Amino acid sequence: xxxxxxxxxxxxxxAESAKWLGxxxxxxxxxxYVEEVIEKSSATGVxxxxxxxxxxxxxxxxxxxxxxxxSFRIRTGDGELDRVLGGGIVPGSxxxxxxxxxxxxxxxxxxxxxxxxxxxxxxSGEESEEQIKLRADRVGIQNDQCFxxxxxNVATILHEAARLQPEVMIIDSIQTITTPxxxxxxxxxxxxxxxxxELQRFAKESNIPVIIIGHITKEGGIAGPKLLEHIxxxxxxxxxxxxxxxxxxxxxxxxxxxxxxxxxxAMDMQGLREVSNPSELxxxxxxxxxxxxxxxxxxxxxxxxxxxxxxxxxxxxxxxxQRSATGFDLRRLSMLLAVLExxxxxxxxQHDVFLNIAGGIRVSDPAIDLAVVSALISSIxxxxxxxxxxxxxxxxxxxxxxxxSRVEQRIAEAARLGFTTIYIPEFKSEMVxxxxxxxxxxxxxxxxxxxxxxxx
Numbered sequence: 001x002x003x004x005x006x007x008x009x010x011x012x013x014x015a016e017s018a019k020w021l022g023x024x025x026x027x028x029x030x031x032x033y034v035e036e037v038i039e040k041s042s043a044t045g046v047x048x049x050x051x052x053x054x055x056x057x058x059x060x061x062x063x064x065x066x067x068x069x070x071s072f073r074i075r076t077g078d079g080e081l082d083r084v085l086g087g088g089i090v091p092g093s094x095x096x097x098x099x100x101x102x103x104x105x106x107x108x109x110x111x112x113x114x115x116x117x118x119x120x121x122x123x124s125g126e127e128s129e130e131q132i133k134l135r136a137d138r139v140g141i142q143n144d145q146c147f148x149x150x151x152x153n154v155a156t157i158l159h160e161a162a163r164l165q166p167e168v169m170i171i172d173s174i175q176t177i178t179t180p181x182x183x184x185x186x187x188x189x190x191x192x193x194x195x196x197x198e199l200q201r202f203a204k205e206s207n208i209p210v211i212i213i214g215h216i217t218k219e220g221g222i223a224g225p226k227l228l229e230h231i232x233x234x235x236x237x238x239x240x241x242x243x244x245x246x247x248x249x250x251x252x253x254x255x256x257x258x259x260x261x262x263x264x265x266a267m268d269m270q271g272l273r274e275v276s277n278p279s280e281l282x283x284x285x286x287x288x289x290x291x292x293x294x295x296x297x298x299x300x301x302x303x304x305x306x307x308x309x310x311x312x313x314x315x316x317x318x319x320x321x322q323r324s325a326t327g328f329d330l331r332r333l334s335m336l337l338a339v340l341e342x343x344x345x346x347x348x349x350q351h352d353v354f355l356n357i358a359g360g361i362r363v364s365d366p367a368i369d370l371a372v373v374s375a376l377i378s379s380i381x382x383x384x385x386x387x388x389x390x391x392x393x394x395x396x397x398x399x400x401x402x403x404x405s406r407v408e409q410r411i412a413e414a415a416r417l418g419f420t421t422i423y424i425p426e427f428k429s430e431m432v433x434x435x436x437x438x439x440x441x442x443x444x445x446x447x448x449x450x451x452x453x454x455x456x
Contacts, residue, residue: 077115086257099238114141121166125176173213260301279306292379296371297392297410304413308358311375327357343399367404369395
């Protein structure tokens with residue numbers, strides 16, 4: 001009979017301890033140890049099942065003798081997904097897709113499976129075959145190469161995958177998959193760690209890429225041990241507000257490409273639709289000139305985006321001024337307000353300030369500072385900014401306008417969308433190539449120049 005023992009695991013990093021500890025010695029977090037029952041089998045490994053490929057022993061090789069096959073990638077048929085993956089799926093890779101419940105993770109990967117002309121195995125531990133079929137009918141794509149398997153035992157899943165030999169396998173989700181050699185509930189730290197390890201071994205040995213769907217915690221991190229994110233090759237974060245139709249997929253980790261790319265989707269009745277031109281959707285179609293609204297030439301990865309920043313500044317009636325920001329870092333907003341009050345003498349300390357990035361998108365590009373500052377000044381002075389003007393530049397603590405990266409791409413995107421004027425830092429003007437468009441380029445060196453140029 002197998003020996004049963006109890007162990008404690010850290011929910012943050014997966015460290016194991018024989019007793020409960022208040023502070024994890026590995027990651028330093030407090031109150032993260034939970035107790036789990038583990039069954040130690042007398043077998044030294046997972047028993048071999050019929051249809052499994054024999055495991056080859058690794059051999060020592062000189063680095064110059066190793067051949068790398070980087071030219072072949074599996075195209076997903078989704079331009080946004082290919083963008084964040086770095087051009088497609090690398091064979092033998094392990095990909096983790098995380099996101100909030102109901103955000104569209106299963107729909108995204110089911111659409112990928114239905115668009116493929118190659119054999120895809122979709123393993124679901126959460127939904128029945130009928131539920132998956134209903135979603136496929138709603139998407140409206142038919143594919144006789146997409147196979148569905150509803151199972152939660154990882155040994156059985158790998159046995160059937162070895163028999164079917166798909167070109168891509170999808171697991172929905174890692175929190176529902178269990179291994180029979182650990183006597184703990186599904187979704188526990190030990191179950192997630194062991195199942196992810198078995199899936200990684202299968203992907204590397206069979207050269208079949210495996211895509212894993214993972215839930216997130218209320219803090220926004222991937223549920224399970226932090227070790228899960230270290231095991232996988234790619235980590236994609238699927239995010240968005242359920243009150244908006246837009247969904248954004250970001251690359252948090254990519255061993256085969258850049259981590260600066262994002263993909264944008266719109267959710268409709270037929271599933272997720274690619275948004276090839278997000279700038280037109282993130283800018284309000286209202287043609288009226290209203291104070292507190294400006295356009296920023298932002299950059300997410302290598303993709304230029306023109307987004308609308310909205311500011312509302314009103315006198316504070318409760319004594320303590322309020323500060324609120326949606327889609328923008330609140331601490332950076334406080335810094336910009338301090339710069340405006342110190343360098344320009346504007347009384348923001350006596351006013352409530354509310355800032356919103358239209359469309360429900362969250363930006364971290366520092367070059368959006370100039371548009372935020374313009375929106376704040378426009379609101380407090382009640383002077384509207386023309387809708388054919390956009391901004392790109394970072395604001396420093398001394399009030400100087402600092403250079404923005406890839407300013408040529410920002411100018412080209414502004415010209416493509418019909419903007420007649422763009423304000424950029426003066427330091428960057430020498431690096432801008434000859435402007436072939438009709439967009440006028442104006443340079444600024446300090447915030448004082450912005451006040452004289454627009455709000456005089």
